[in-house]
Amino acid sequence: MSRRQGRGSTRTGRPASVPAGPYEAPPLVREDVPGTLLVDFRGEDNRTRTYDFSTLPLPGWQPFLARSFALRTGYSGDARTLESSRHAWNAAQNWVRFLDTLASPPATPQDLTREHVDAYNDRKDATARTTYSLMLELRTQFADPHLKAELPPEAHDAFNRRLRKPEASSAGGYSSGELERLTAAARADTAQIARRLRGNEDLLRRFREAPDQLSEEDRSRGEMLAAMAADGVVPDFPGSMHVRLPRRIALASQLFLTWRDLAPLVILLMIVTERNGETIKELPVRHRLLENRAVELTLVKRRRGTKRWFETVTWEIGPKNRELHTPGGLYLLLLELTARSRAFCDASTAIAFWRNGHRKDVVGKDEHWAPFEENLGHGTTMKMSSWAAERTKPLLADPPPAKKGAKPPPPQPLRITFNQVKTSIDARRTRQMGGHLPSSAKSNTAQVLFANYLKADEPTREWAAEVVSEALVDAEQAAAEAHARAVERRGGGPKVMPSAATAQQLEEGGLPADTARKLADGRLDTAWTACEDHDHNPETGAPCGDSFLDCFHCGNCLVTRTHLPRLLSLLDSLGTLRHRMSEDDWWKRYGSAWVAIRRDILTKFSPAEVARERAKPLPDAMLDLVEAPWEHP
Template identity: 65%
Template structure:
């Protein structure tokens, strides 16, 4: 089976097959210790083995090994070694907890509801850990091959306990917080780049013309040249241990990226590339530059499903002076700053740097490493929040919004708007909050169109996990909706005004007591009498002259909804119940239709009734009518039943 890659198959060229007698490795096998062992092979090439035989309760080992193999195997939901380690640790806690209970369930058939309840409520573990352990164990036992081997009562305890478990989504930063965080990360990254480039320029001057260097600069340049050649950072001749560490760190930072540089650089990468922390940790050094305009590389996007982990991305480079503002320019800067460490450690990862090897017990070239090539958990000590709080100008969070006071609680001399106090709490920086913030920002820039805003996630995931929990996005969406509704209502009112300009304005007689009052409003005696008797009534109003349309002079053939824009329309207090019933029916239709369709179909009539006709009646008259049962809305007179939404 030697043929690989694109072009190795095709018409007449079948897929390569393993040699005869090939057998896939068993997911569960006997390990070196004699117990059952489960192997893991991640989609990113990382591997691990887990010895179930080291756990207590031997009667549980076959089921636990099978459950773990199904969870972290090719068909399971765990595709990374970090995830596999988490599943293994949870499984270990489950087995060790059951071994301490009394009576202990020596086999899966002995498990009871009380055991599951006790595992969920154990007092020596934090609430968040207990909840995650319950979710993980239910996932491991959920496979059909395993679920049936647990007692139904115990399995029901998992489901009942987890019904109320809801993941709490993470909100983003405010506009001010995001701007301050971006400025801080960009300023610190610029200082890091200037520092290392200054060291490289000194080496260049030493090679080109060492005679131009003064003795002190030449001595420092020769030290840096030795470091650049060997990768070894020298030790000072004397001094304390703490002083040695600080001295070596300062010396190494003139040529190499160090651990303390990682926080601002990774924060800026997350802000500019709009990618999550896991993807940034696994950025490859291999790339392709496209006509000096863009850089193309293969990024890793975890949890996208089997065989969907790798995505080819193209990032703009931009001009050299804008390298901290474009994703491609910042990526190439990262490769420049880590080039020497990458050469010494031999990694293909973009994130490589020098570390002081005392704690790890390494020296020389081994002090250069790519931490995330082995384990993404190394980022837990990256200290993003610590960097934001301890830099010369800390990045501060906005103060919480002030509670609005009612008019009764507000002192008379207090102004309506009080400027918020300046924040003094350091900003908590996490990759999740950064991702939420940049996704929300991009969505706002694109007008809220989710299919266009979805970049590294689906539109559904973007809304559920990033936009919905973000307070600033909700406020922006409410403003957009309010403005859109105001624009739609104004457009409907303008359409009503144009129609009224052509056909005349409806005549509203708020409180007629007799036909004489109707005549006093300008109606003829016959029209006043017929209006008082209800002979001119239509669906919701009355029509003065049905036989002569104001525009055409011919018999009217318009919809009854057009009556509200017609000079022949007559409205009295007797029509209020029908008008209010119509408004209620239109409000119900609005919940079942799209806003665009509703405003186009019913908006002009709705606005005319609310803003033009009902405004002629007092609020007391309208409220009095609303307290009585309203008649049928009679919408079937203007819309065929089969056409109604």
Template identity: 50%
Template sequence: MNGTLVVSFHGDDGRHAVFDVSRLPLPGWHRALAAAFAARTGPAGGLRTRAAASTGWGSLVRLMRFLACLPRPPAVPNQLTPEHLMAFHAHRVATAPATGHQDLARARLLFSLPGLREQVAPQVLDHLRQRLPAPRTPQVAQAAGTGSAVSPPTGAGRLTTGFSDGELARLLAALRADAATIRDRIRSGQDLLRRYRADPSALEDRERRLGRMLAQMAATGQVPVPPGARPNPFAPERQQLAGHLFLTLRDLAPLLLLAAALSERNGETVKELPVAHRMLEDRAVELVIVKRRRGARRWFETVTWEIGAPGRELHTPGGFYLLLLELTARSRRLRGSPSPLLWSVWRNGYAAGLGAPDDHCAPFEHSLRGTPILPSAWAADRPRPLLADPPPGTPGRPGEAQPLQVSFNRIKTSMEVRRTKRMGGHLPSAAKSNTMPVLFRNYLSGDPVITTWAEEVLGEAFADAEQAARRAHEHAVQAAGGGPRVLPGPAGAPALEAAGLVPPVARQAADGDLDTGWSACIDHTRHPLTGRPCQVSFLDCFHCGNCLITRTHLPRLLGLLRALAQRRRELPEGQWWQHYGPAWVAIRQDILARFTPAELEQARTGEEHDALLDLVENPWQAP
């Protein structure tokens, strides 16, 4: 039509749309906006699906309507000022905190394109290039003087963390049970149809009547009203009859959720599974899937899914994909127009407002949100509803159990956590459909399951390291004369002589003449293991039979423990245990345990700052 200015969109997801720029206010902006939005949604732009393009269009519409409502609106792009954009951001934050920040971010991307960049003032571009204001919570917005409380965004109370191991096991069992029921139902109907076509007279009267209706349904795609039912196209008996040959809308929830769990992909990817595929020696299936939000020209990914053994199609992604092709094949053939997407279901045409009895449709052909799935409603409406685990530390009586909140995001998070645990926490191996930073930031960080598992792994690793250090200490003690002599109580010469030291050595030890780094050595000229002058590190003294430790050495030993604790924060855990673990075990378990709490408390008052650890390391000898 004359005077119209539109942007035609053809997305990478196969969907199309038309955006009428001429219906926006401020006609002086139309040509520049059309050029910029066409570039933003074009082949090299960042909005390459219909959903993404519609979201970007919504932000543009809100910006132009806000500008048009100003007392002095900018009639053309070069009249726009930074104050206009700041006012728009403040208005959006006050009225829609969940999307206000995103609207300004989308405006920045739009104004950076050639269609608008040359027509706005330089100071506007400079303002947009600055770091965007941090998004504010509704409470902050109210405190800032907006005058009214802003309700939290929709879904703010929904759980986003993954399921516990018990919840995930129950969920997968329920999904497989429902999928098996759907599979057996359709295969049973197909078998009856085959037997009816082969020899109707061989069937019983009830099966013959049902087979006759199934043959009519298979030929026309229309579901008749069963005999004895109300002559009403909305009769529930028609829904039940259609399920003998076709998937129905109520079948989508368990099948989609199980496909997401087995493929370890998000709900968007599963909704857009293609029909086209390639078999690889009957062992795997290869297909091209859509992975959104990867940037321009990176939407598609070729994957190979294992098929598995016969009868295991509910446990492998490739086997389940082939099963879905089987269950949707008849409905896809009866549809009026072909679609590259796998999903096809029967629906009541009158209930859908089509003015026809029945319809076979691809539920996600035009929009991923066109058909609501409601996973939590499916979980709650089952004959045996799925319940969440009780919070930690509560007895969890059956009457207080809460329904399990199910979503594609929670399933994806749980499968990412499960794979990461299976890979031993090695992120390069665990990263499958996302980069390592995205995997950690969006799925693993803060998830209680992965946090608990990591704590258990670290606890086991620390226990193993401590046991290894203990064994190393015991081995060194056996090889070096039985370990140090620890003498609690008085440290004078008489006490040392009573402990078995010869008088000259006892007097030297009491006077401190035999002190080394943190202990004393009664004979450094003859090592118990070699019989030669000692050449080992001072840290190895704690395993040696020549080592003598009295109450006077406690302040230095406590200072050494503090230095070892500091070194533990500076080194990888494995390296610390290897270098310092045996000495730490000897001091903590074999030496300090021999002194009374009063002796240790008195020693802490005179605890010395350790300055010897760096010296005994001999860093100049390190390669």
């Protein structure tokens, strides 16, 4: 091998260094001992694991499943984090164990039939979401071109069926008041945790520097803290576990985080960073400070599509007194609070703490743990709802609406889940962005943001309905003002004579005799109304050439009972157009005419008369008289 390295080591005529001798890639599946089938996984999150496929039933399936898994999780595959490799492994073993339960299982992949796949998809011992997830994973694993010849075509076709994704059972997010109370509680408890650990760290520092200057009580505590800081061992006590456990937790919590500290920390991190719980669990230790103003780190964001699971972010640090309000400041605080436990367990993720190890048979410094390096599912032990209910000042949900005459129900504790917290912060950001989903989407696409978070969120729906209502009121008010200005310019608006029908009645209503006769005979009719003097536009004095829609603002406009069916038909057509074009365009083009008909004309007729006309077949709206139908929706 050439010894030349670095920049300038290659140029025209000087080839790049290459390994000496032929190169052989390591096998996808290795066999250390005859009969074993091992697949080594090394993820892009720097986590490793070895999966043994020889432990699965149906030996004829083991080589195929090992190869499909290796291709799925290898360097060219899509499952490149430890958690995703676990999901692929669970799908493979769930599949082969199901086949093993059949009365006549397929001994090899070549024996697989459509009926076998259908039976797996239709089984009743799993939820619809679990079946959907496993079928999707198996379809992806078995679709690799290297495996195409190893499964019958009918089996491939059965896996490629249209999978119906079950509806997410989301409870929606929190109300604005609930989210504010949750944020305040998480921030208050996190501040208390920081004060506790920093206070004991300060005592430990003073003990090491000048123990003689401490009181006897502080010196005794300092000695105990120094012993725990040196080797990470939390002393045990005599007695039963019910007596020992609370004492050990209280002692350990003087210098280390414990399980009970995790809930407020993780919740506050989710709220401040606006990231989901899985991303917070996997926050890395590795980061870069940018002029002490921001911190740069790489996050893991699952389910973003092929090879898009990592994202580099820059978080503001802010002043020290605002560290609980800025994402960068809170991240650095987390690193500070977990530094000792991370050192003892050599963690690469930010979250590490002390846990009592009697259930896992671990003692000493091994009780320091980074749980999410092993499995994200360990987060269920955080018991976030229990934290909220057991605080000195419990977190309570908004009371449901009281039924009339009934006693108000007692307050209920606030139920806390990762999905509800994420939904709430996404809804809050969407409101701040004015409801524009593409701008609101941060760690998801706009489609995922709506379908998985905002769609089921009742406060967001209420807010959106309120915003839409306010926008419609503003649009209608603007149209009414435009109509009023046009009426002022054009001679006072239409003359409506709802009870007049004959020429004599129209003449008695104030019209000249000649105009009354022509109006009664229909000789003055236009598209939807009648025009008293077409040759003299009130605004210009010249013959009128305006659109028939402008008639509704004109002083020459005449309306009688005979025009009512055409006006109702026009309103119906305008309502149909409103669903086929944007609100802005509709209000600009038709809004002022719609307001004039609704406010200045129909109000002059009785509701009973309008209802009678609506019960009859209405004439054509004749909108083609005012626009080309092929140019406008």
